[in-house]
Amino acid sequence: MLGAMAAGRFAPSPTGALHLGNLRTALAAWLFARSAGSTFLVRMEDLDRAQASREYEAAQLRDLERLGLDWDGVVVRQSERFARYSEAIAQLDADGLTYPCYCTRREIRDAAVAPHEVLAPEGAYPGTCRNLSAAERAAKQASGRPPALRLRGPNTVRVVDDDLVGRVEALVDDVVLRRNDGVPAYNLAVVVDDAAQGIGQVVRADDLASSAPRQRYLANVLGLAPVRYAHVPLVLGPDGRRLAKRDGAVTLDDQIALGRNPAQVGALLARSLGLSVMGDTATPQGVLASFHPEALTGDPWRLDSGLLH
16 A cells, blocks of 8 residues: 555556546546555656647546546656656666667567576566677668667576565566667656656556566666555456457446446446445446455456447
């Protein structure tokens, strides 16, 4: 649980409409924060310059409001915080903890994974550019390929104790700090922002659980306070795959078009988390009155096709 002085947060990427899985996570994050008497913040992780937009941001905020979720203070945008990320990178660079990486995604994907890397998060880096000689680095630079910047990680398996899923083990590899287009990478930005905003607990979907050890380590080498994690099980479509547009009415607007109102959708989301709801409608404040974190289900929510059509 959060302490009274810590904050909770919901941090979507404004690259499209929020689907039921996003809204379910937002509800869980709000309940964790409000039940602890903590502030609840919204941050837009809008580093994707190609897809992120203010229109999507406005639509996402409107959906949160329609569900009855409120937040404190102004909405923070990562696109406006590059100076903070640059300061963190400069600190790591001064400590000798960075190096340029010239590998493409395909080269990383095609690289062999060593046996000890079975706990590696998706996209874990094999260390190709970690120890390039001066001549090799000069040749890479001469090719004209812009480098990304990576952390010199420990390349060991680290453990984070999660408040919902328990023990999370994953390899902490040489995570990207800045992409080759100059944009700060997700793992760095989220760690810097959570510390700057006083986040005490991160509630998010469990497809991100394997990144928690990476982020905990990065916070440690930056000298930042660690956060607690609570990873909520994913929402799955009728076919058992991650919920997506192909499944039908996956957004709040879609559900309203089918005849449900936001309070009915809220009740559906609350029940899917294993929470008790009286009747077929619910407000977050109503759910909060009887909320206990230990009541949350640890199982993914597989949507019935009848809810989506």
